[in-house]
Amino acid sequence: MMTDLPLDQVRTLLTVVDEGTFDAAAAVLHVTPSAVSQRVKALEQRTGRVLLMRTKPVRPTESGEAVVRFARQLARLERDTRAELGMSGTEEPTRLSIAVNADSLATWFLPALSRVPEGLPVCYELRREDQDHTAALLREGLVMAAVTSSPDAVTGCSVRGLGRMRYVPVASPAFATRWFAGRAGGASWEVYADAPVVTFDRRDDIQDAFVRELVRGARGPRGAQGPRGASAVRHLVPTSEGFVEAVAVGMGWGMVPEVQAAPLLGAGRLVRLSADRHIDVPLFWQQWKLDFPALAAVAEAVSAEAAEALDGGPRV
Numbered sequence: 001m002m003t004d005l006p007l008d009q010v011r012t013l014l015t016v017v018d019e020g021t022f023d024a025a026a027a028v029l030h031v032t033p034s035a036v037s038q039r040v041k042a043l044e045q046r047t048g049r050v051l052l053m054r055t056k057p058v059r060p061t062e063s064g065e066a067v068v069r070f071a072r073q074l075a076r077l078e079r080d081t082r083a084e085l086g087m088s089g090t091e092e093p094t095r096l097s098i099a100v101n102a103d104s105l106a107t108w109f110l111p112a113l114s115r116v117p118e119g120l121p122v123c124y125e126l127r128r129e130d131q132d133h134t135a136a137l138l139r140e141g142l143v144m145a146a147v148t149s150s151p152d153a154v155t156g157c158s159v160r161g162l163g164r165m166r167y168v169p170v171a172s173p174a175f176a177t178r179w180f181a182g183r184a185g186g187a188s189w190e191v192y193a194d195a196p197v198v199t200f201d202r203r204d205d206i207q208d209a210f211v212r213e214l215v216r217g218a219r220g221p222r223g224a225q226g227p228r229g230a231s232a233v234r235h236l237v238p239t240s241e242g243f244v245e246a247v248a249v250g251m252g253w254g255m256v257p258e259v260q261a262a263p264l265l266g267a268g269r270l271v272r273l274s275a276d277r278h279i280d281v282p283l284f285w286q287q288w289k290l291d292f293p294a295l296a297a298v299a300e301a302v303s304a305e306a307a308e309a310l311d312g313g314p315r316v
Contacts, residue, residue, distance in 0.1 A: 005067070007074070009043040012036055013051060013064070014071035020057030043067070060140065069141030069156060073290055076144070080292050093121035094294035099134035099146035100126055102200065103165060103257050104283065106240035109147065112305030113298070122294045130203050131283060138286055144295060145287035147302075157286045160303065163310025164280040167206055167255040169273040170264075175250040176271050189214035192273075196233035196252035200243055206255045210279055255279060259309070283310065 016025040016036060026033040044051050051064035060068050080094075100109050105128060113124065127143055134146035138154045153159040169192070171180070179195040192211050199207055237246045240260070247254040248269045256270070258278070264270040285302055287295060 005043070005046065005070070009039045009046075010067060010071045010074070012039040013043055013060075014068055014075075016040060016052065016058055017060055017064070017068050022058075065140045066155070069139075069288075072141045072144075073156075073288055076288075076290060076292065093123045094292070095123045095125060096145070096294055096298060097125040097127065097143040098298070099129050099137040099143045099148075101131035101134065101147055101283075102128050102238075102240040103260075104131070104147050107165075107257055107259050108305055108309035109302070111309070112302045115301035115304055116297050120294060120297055122298070130201075131281065132205075133203065135286065138288075144290075145285065145298070148284050148286050149281060150286075151282070151284055154286055156289055158289050159284050159286045160299075162283040162285055162303065162306035164282050166258040166311055167210075167279045167281065168258050168261055169210060169253060169277065170247060170256050170261050170270040171253040171273055172248055172250040172269065173271050175253065176273060179253070180273055192253070196235065198235045198237055198243060198246045198252040198254040200240075201236055201238045206279060206281070207253075210255055210277070213277070213279070280311065 012025065012029065015028055016022060019025045019028055022033045022036045022040075026036045029036065040052060047063065047067070049063035050061050051067055053059045053061060105126065116122065125143075127137060129137060129146075131147060131149040134143075135148045135150050135154055137143045138146050138148075138157055147162070148159075151159060151161070175195075180191060189211050192214060197207050233252065235246060235251050237243045237251075243254065244256055244260050244264070246252070247256060248264055253273060261270055261272075265272065283306070285299060285306075287299055
């Protein structure tokens with residue numbers, strides 16, 4: 001098996017993944033679809049691996065993800081080298097693709113980006129994704145960096161701890177009176193499981209995790225695990241700000257980041273359903289192991305903001 005990776009074949013694979021089909025990639029590369037197919041097959045023969053799933057749109061296999069990630073990193077290094085040699089023609093800003101969860105985006109992450117030095121030419125492409133799934137975008141080579149909940153570094157990436165985002169169970173005063181009257185601070189898991197609940201989307205597990213923690217607390221580590229989650233009345237509100245507002249207007253209870261809940265608690269629009277129970281979600285910063293100024297500056301800015309905004313951060 002030949003061990004070198006011809007750059008034209010690597011770039012062709014990346015173009016196919018980005019465009020979704022062989023025909024679309026051929027149009028971008030100004031070659032025939034047959035030529036695109038031949039380059040991809042030749043690369044698969046060289047690596048001894050199937051690199052693409054021939055679906056519509058195509059998707060990289062696990063081996064293909066490694067090649068795609070290499071191709072994106074190579075393109076980034078090529079652009080930086082051309083700029084350093086004065087070959088770019090214009091001062092094109094560095095484009096950084098970053099995956100970040102909605103709650104971080106709505107609270108501390110944008111202020112973190114404001115810490116990046118103004119003289120550094122950079123454009124951001126932010127992709128919103130649950131913190132449990134942002135690492136997959138790194139693995140697929142779709143982003144250069146991500147806020148994740150995993151301390152395990154994706155291949156080719158470094159990882160540093162940021163801190164913990166604390167979520168507290170809250171509801172509107174009227175909702176709390178109706179469903180939790182006389183039991184605030186001590187309501188059983190059955191009460192939470194029966195009451196209407198607000199969730200971010202179908203991947204959002206934090207309300208369910210809170211109920212499961214209550215079950216374990218009530219029955220001990222060997223007790224029954226209880227329901228997967230809350231009642232059948234589950235409202236899906238897929239924006240961080242909309243989620244908080246849905247809870248505040250009484251649609252259901254929910255786990256809200258403490259920093260978002262604080263002003264509404266102070267204004268009397270929300271009440272805490274338990275004074276001493278919460279869920280802490282650890283957050284980590286993962287990024288490509290590439291040494292270029294823009295990515296390094298963003299990493300330092302994110303770490304500095306996290307040290308002030310998150311509990312227990314940063315941890316290296």
